[in-house]
Amino acid sequence: MSDIEKTKEDINIDDFLFDGDEVQEIEDLREIDERDKKNLLMAGIDLEEKERSGTFLHINHSKAHCKTCTPGVEVLDIKEALDKYDSLPEYYWQAVDPKKDKYTQAVFEKLHGGYFIKTEKGAKIDKPIQSCLFIKKDKVGQNVHNIIIVEEDSELHIITGCSVAHDVKAALHLGISEIYIKKGGKLTFTMIHNWGPEVHVRPRSVCIVEEGGVFLNNYILLKPVKSAQLYPTIYLNGTGAVSTSNSILVAPPGSYLNVGGRMILNAPETRAEIISRTITTGGTIVAPGHIQGNAVPVKGHLECKGLILKDGTIHAIPELEGTVAGVELSHEAAVGKVAQEEIEYLMARGLDEDEATSTIVRGFLNVDIMGLPPELKQAIDQTIEEAGEDMF
Amino acid sequence: MLQIQDLHVEIRGREVLKGVNLSIEKNETFILFGPNGSGKTTLLMTIMGFSNYKVTKGKIIFKGHDITYAPTYERARLGIGMSFQRPPTINGLKTRDLVRLCSRGRKIDVGLLAKKVNMEEFLDRDINQGFSGGEIKRSELLQLMAQQPKLLLFDEPESGVDLENMALIGQVAKELLGQGLQPSPEASMKKLKQLREVSGLIITHTGYILDYINADRGMVMYNGRLCCEARPRDILEHIRKYGYKECVRCLI
Ligand SMILES: Nc1ncnc2c1ncn2[C@@H]1O[C@H](COP(=O)(O)OP(=O)(O)O)[C@@H](O)[C@H]1O
Ligand SMILES: [Mg+2]
Numbered sequence: 001m002s003d004i005e006k007t008k009e010d011i012n013i014d015d016f017l018f019d020g021d022e023v024q025e026i027e028d029l030r031e032i033d034e035r036d037k038k039n040l041l042m043a044g045i046d047l048e049e050k051e052r053s054g055t056f057l058h059i060n061h062s063k064a065h066c067k068t069c070t071p072g073v074e075v076l077d078i079k080e081a082l083d084k085y086d087s088l089p090e091y092y093w094q095a096v097d098p099k100k101d102k103y104t105q106a107v108f109e110k111l112h113g114g115y116f117i118k119t120e121k122g123a124k125i126d127k128p129i130q131s132c133l134f135i136k137k138d139k140v141g142q143n144v145h146n147i148i149i150v151e152e153d154s155e156l157h158i159i160t161g162c163s164v165a166h167d168v169k170a171a172l173h174l175g176i177s178e179i180y181i182k183k184g185g186k187l188t189f190t191m192i193h194n195w196g197p198e199v200h201v202r203p204r205s206v207c208i209v210e211e212g213g214v215f216l217n218n219y220i221l222l223k224p225v226k227s228a229q230l231y232p233t234i235y236l237n238g239t240g241a242v243s244t245s246n247s248i249l250v251a252p253p254g255s256y257l258n259v260g261g262r263m264i265l266n267a268p269e270t271r272a273e274i275i276s277r278t279i280t281t282g283g284t285i286v287a288p289g290h291i292q293g294n295a296v297p298v299k300g301h302l303e304c305k306g307l308i309l310k311d312g313t314i315h316a317i318p319e320l321e322g323t324v325a326g327v328e329l330s331h332e333a334a335v336g337k338v339a340q341e342e343i344e345y346l347m348a349r350g351l352d353e354d355e356a357t358s359t360i361v362r363g364f365l366n367v368d369i370m371g372l373p374p375e376l377k378q379a380i381d382q383t384i385e386e387a388g389e390d391m392f
Numbered sequence: 393m394l395q396i397q398d399l400h401v402e403i404r405g406r407e408v409l410k411g412v413n414l415s416i417e418k419n420e421t422f423i424l425f426g427p428n429g430s431g432k433t434t435l436l437m438t439i440m441g442f443s444n445y446k447v448t449k450g451k452i453i454f455k456g457h458d459i460t461y462a463p464t465y466e467r468a469r470l471g472i473g474m475s476f477q478r479p480p481t482i483n484g485l486k487t488r489d490l491v492r493l494c495s496r497g498r499k500i501d502v503g504l505l506a507k508k509v510n511m512e513e514f515l516d517r518d519i520n521q522g523f524s525g526g527e528i529k530r531s532e533l534l535q536l537m538a539q540q541p542k543l544l545l546f547d548e549p550e551s552g553v554d555l556e557n558m559a560l561i562g563q564v565a566k567e568l569l570g571q572g573l574q575p576s577p578e579a580s581m582k583k584l585k586q587l588r589e590v591s592g593l594i595i596t597h598t599g600y601i602l603d604y605i606n607a608d609r610g611m612v613m614y615n616g617r618l619c620c621e622a623r624p625r626d627i628l629e630h631i632r633k634y635g636y637k638e639c640v641r642c643l644i
């Protein structure tokens with residue numbers, strides 16, 4: 001990485017306010033300011049809470065709303081969970097190293113909140129749990145720590161949206177997530193970032209998957225952000241554990257994204273897939289992906305495709321690392337533009353050049369593979385549509 | 393319907409069409425024969441207006457409009473429709489959605505159309521992703537049924553297709569060309585013809601397609617020029633007996 005990139009990514013934490021912005025609890029999400037509702041909707045939040053099994057909302061420096069109505073799953077503010085469960089010795093700071101970097105350290109030293117979500121053994125939660133981490137005030141620095149425990153043979157979908165209020169300019173979000181998927185558990189985790197053009201985000205996530213566990217990790221970032229740096233690490237530690245990561249990124253001018261991921265295959269019969277689709281319309285995207293195979297038989301595939309529509313930079317860094325004979329790891333990376341042949345094919349069907357290009361781009365940013373609830377898919381399609389208006 | 397006058401076309405600086413003259417009337421289907429590399433596909437791609445095909449001289453007139461330099465989508469909107477030989481895969485674009493786009497807002501029943509070409513199971517697959525030769529042909533016809541062109545350009549309907557598929561493709565092509573319509577009490581044959589005035593330009597090597605459609609005229613493309621105008625069946629028979637070498641003589 002060049003020095004210029006490094007300085008772009010290095011944030012001075014002291015520029016932000018980490019104290020004093022505790023908010024009042026909101027009973028009904030429909031009370032939220034109309035102008036903020038739209039941002040929340042775009043971040044995947046169902047304000048009616050009809051199609052959700054529970055909701056967690058954190059604003060600035062504290063919890064604002066936390067509700068579950070579904071048996072088999074518990075949703076708490078992390079601080080309450082630490083009290084209730086004796087500091088969560090098996091989970092709290094057990095997957096993420098608090099000294100990893102200064103952002104992680106900052107959360108270790110001062111905790112504002114975050115969610116704790118835990119299923120019961122064998123519970124199949126059919127509607128998603130939704131969480132939102134929201135920044136409502138300019139210059140706020142937000143430290144959250146999330147813990148997810150998917151107990152044996154249980155299933156859960158979490159939709160976590162992050163957003164800022166309409167009038168927030170600069171902000172810094174630091175988020176630790178530790179995810180534990182027990183034997184035979186299945187988690188679909190969909191993260192939608194809908195920040196603002198002056199916001200910096202530094203999530204730090206680690207997931208540990210035990211025998212036969214499944215982790216589907218979706219990440220969607222379509223809106224401007226000053227800088228985002230994510231590199232979730234997923235350990236497939238039990239025989240037959242499977243993980244797929246899908247990310248869809250759009251970088252408009254001014255956005256700097258360093259978004260990738262790493263999967264470590266530590267047990268036989270594990271499978272890993274990292275798929276990223278990136279588009280720049282003028283911003284910079286660095287997309288590192290790393291799959292490490294330490295057991296056999298294992299399979300891993302990395303697919304990293306980028307489109308530069310007009311200007312901008314995409315730097316794809318696919319890495320494969322096998323440490324024993326017999327691992328099967330592969331990758332496919334491509335950075336380019338929309339294929340002229342595809343445009344002309346659609347033009348021969350009567351679409352003009354803009355229609356053809358946006359049709360191809362929409363297909364490229366294929367959200368269908370994420371298995372999202374229909375209303376969320378619709379909201380995302382609409383966001384892509386709106387982003388598309390600025391793209392071409 | 394279509395008039396081509398003294399058309400010269402270059403691909404990457406090399407002249408491939410060297411003065412083509414051709415005119416196709418309303419309701420007429422024209423068959424193009426010719427050896428590999430003679431320029432048949434080039435002619436179709438030039439009529440559709442693709443960027444690699446540079447017209448250096450001559451004119452293409454369609455329904456009275458000079459389209460020699462018109463963008464591809466304008467030609468499509470005027471009523472030119474083409475079946476591609478090797479269409480590209482577009483990831484994430486479902487066949488169903490492309491068929492809808494082809495209809496440009498006209499009301500169509502995608503399921504019903506798909507049934508006609510035995511493509512129902514392909515509607516939710518990405519367009520052309522892993523399609524076999526016959527599946528590509530059927531998918532192209534499905535799109536054209538939604539598009540309803542007035543001039544149908546069809547490059548080698550039989551290539552990569554088994555006999556069973558050939559019959560299906562032949563029948564659908566016939567329908568697209570407005571041929572074989574059944575008169576009914578509400579619509580006389582004359583009225584049906586007026587309703588559906590479609591012309592065709594079809595490239596074939598084997599002539600199998602002639603078992604399904606009525607074709608009025610044919611010519612041979614040879615080294616970038618057209619020659620040997622005759623009834624398609626007669627041309628076919630001649631080529632089967634003598635190959636293309638006689639065509640050289642016609643050109644002299
Ligand atoms: N994309 C291309 N680039 C370079 N040469 C081409 C291209 N397409 C066709 N040609 C050349 O143009 C000539 C005519 O090709 P084509 O129209 O495909 O012939 P046909 O369809 O009659 O077999 C051939 O010599 C071929 O090699
Ligand atoms: Mg050809």
